Amino acid sequence: MSQTTFVIVWLAMMAFISNITLTVRQENVLGKKAIRANWVFAICTFLPIFIQASFRGDIGDSYSYRMMFRELPNTISELVGYMPTVTKDKGFFFLSGLIKIVFGSNTTIYFLVLALFQSVVLVAVYRKYSSNYLVSVFLFVASTDYLSWMCNGIRQFTAVTLLFAATSLMLKKKWMPTLVLILLASTIHQSALLMIPIVIIAQGKAWNKRSIIFWVAALIAIVFVNQFTNILDSMMQETQYANMVSDWNEWGDDGTNALRVLVYSIPTILSLIGIKYIQAEDDDVINFCTNMSIISTGIYIISMFTSGIFIGRLPIYASLYNYILLPWEIDHMFTKESKRLIMIVMVAAYLVFYWYQVEVVW
Numbered sequence: 001m002s003q004t005t006f007v008i009v010w011l012a013m014m015a016f017i018s019n020i021t022l023t024v025r026q027e028n029v030l031g032k033k034a035i036r037a038n039w040v041f042a043i044c045t046f047l048p049i050f051i052q053a054s055f056r057g058d059i060g061d062s063y064s065y066r067m068m069f070r071e072l073p074n075t076i077s078e079l080v081g082y083m084p085t086v087t088k089d090k091g092f093f094f095l096s097g098l099i100k101i102v103f104g105s106n107t108t109i110y111f112l113v114l115a116l117f118q119s120v121v122l123v124a125v126y127r128k129y130s131s132n133y134l135v136s137v138f139l140f141v142a143s144t145d146y147l148s149w150m151c152n153g154i155r156q157f158t159a160v161t162l163l164f165a166a167t168s169l170m171l172k173k174k175w176m177p178t179l180v181l182i183l184l185a186s187t188i189h190q191s192a193l194l195m196i197p198i199v200i201i202a203q204g205k206a207w208n209k210r211s212i213i214f215w216v217a218a219l220i221a222i223v224f225v226n227q228f229t230n231i232l233d234s235m236m237q238e239t240q241y242a243n244m245v246s247d248w249n250e251w252g253d254d255g256t257n258a259l260r261v262l263v264y265s266i267p268t269i270l271s272l273i274g275i276k277y278i279q280a281e282d283d284d285v286i287n288f289c290t291n292m293s294i295i296s297t298g299i300y301i302i303s304m305f306t307s308g309i310f311i312g313r314l315p316i317y318a319s320l321y322n323y324i325l326l327p328w329e330i331d332h333m334f335t336k337e338s339k340r341l342i343m344i345v346m347v348a349a350y351l352v353f354y355w356y357q358v359e360v361v362w
Helices: 003-020 039-054 062-070 076-085 090-103 107-129 133-142 145-150 154-164 167-171 175-188 190-202 209-223 225-235 244-250 258-273 275-281 284-305 322-333 336-361
Strands: 024-029 032-037
Touching (some): 003 039, 024 107, 090 175, 107 145, 107 154, 167 175, 190 284, 209 225, 258 275, 258 284, 275 284, 322 336
Antiparallel strands (some): 024 032
8 A cells, every 4th residue: 555545544543533432622712612522532643644744755756965963064163154045045054063963963853853843733733723623634635735744845835834832822912923933934944024014914804905915916916917027026036046036937837727726715715605604603713714714725726827837836824724614614604414425525535536636736
């Protein structure tokens, strides 16, 4: 059995276990009592994802990271002297150097340490804020995010999970600690600076004026895509993404696949259809996740008409919140009778997408 198949089988087994034994407990979430997965169940559910990300072989860009890690210095003094030669994302290289100094030059341990940090954050946030933790993890897997990010693009995903860990700070509007973490994450991957406007837009009620203005701006960018890319190219000239537009044109990057955009847009579409349910509940977490979903969908749609390699990698800062939002929507927007059918259809559709992405596209 392949690793990608085993992860799905494991989640099915955890679903069976959750039906025959108590795997939840009552907790306080932002002042409200809520039923959440217990820690043992949460950790066991995520375990094969962590293992695959740690013992990954050469999947994705693992080979490049392995070569980079082997070339890093072995002592603190050498690392300090090495850092001025790094031209971008110095924080990630410094972190990687520290891992090598502390744990040695074994690349498996290197990947394990990074996967452990990412896994702990994902487990903690989804366990705390999702009304159905198992479904959240399933969506993270079946969307292929765990392969796209934990086994590929790990530098950016390290920055993403660092900011995902700050979800509580964002919800409580603790701006200074949030800003400090964004600036810290930007040393790991400069794209993290995008979270400054994202966090501002996502605050408040679902589908508020800021999120609607963002959508209008996204639509304008699509209609005037040539002007948008020219402006973007000019803005990026003084950053590590200089010549980004010419690069994606040279590489023949024709944008993010429309099917992937549709899959990531489902929570946003449901939030618009069932806005009355979200407004009636007026839950801070769901309002925030809805606006994050709106933002991720808007960026994904822009990436369809521009670049999947560059623009298509930006929504991950907001799209992780889809996996909190979608289980809530299914729980609250459908009757008890229809909820089971909707859940079956959702699982089947995501499994088809997972198979298509893993077996056909990749």
